Amino acid sequence: MEKYYPKANLLFNNFVKELSHNIVYKLLKQAQEAGDIKEDINLELLVKIYFFRIDNLVFKKNNLFESYGKAELFKHLVIYNLKGIITGL
Numbered sequence: 001m002e003k004y005y006p007k008a009n010l011l012f013n014n015f016v017k018e019l020s021h022n023i024v025y026k027l028l029k030q031a032q033e034a035g036d037i038k039e040d041i042n043l044e045l046l047v048k049i050y051f052f053r054i055d056n057l058v059f060k061k062n063n064l065f066e067s068y069g070k071a072e073l074f075k076h077l078v079i080y081n082l083k084g085i086i087t088g089l
Contacts, residue, residue, distance in 0.1 A: 020051040031086075041085045050081070 025047045031037045054077065057064050064073055 016051055020047050024051075036087060037085050038087055046085070 025043060028037060028043045032043060
C-alpha cells in the first residue's frame with residue numbers, strides 16, 4: 001500500500017496512531033490507575049507491540065480474516081491478550 005497508495009497509507013497510519021495512542025492507551029492507563037491492570041505492565045510498549053504487529057496479521061495478503069471467523073479472532077487478539085495483563089485472575 002505504501003508504494004502504490006502513499007496517501008491512503010498515510011491516512012491509515014494516522015488512523016492507527018490516533019486509535020492506539022489517543023484511545024486504546026488512555027483506556028488502558030485508566031484501567032491501570034484503577035488497579036485493573038498490573039502495575040508492572042509498560043502500557044506504551046504493549047500498545048506499540050500490539051499495533052505494530054496487528055496490521056501485518058489482519059490487513060496484509062493472506063490475512064487472518066481469510067482463515068478464521070471474526071469471533072475467534074476477537075477472542076485471540078483482544079480477550080486473551082487482555083486477560084494476561086489484568087489483575088484478579
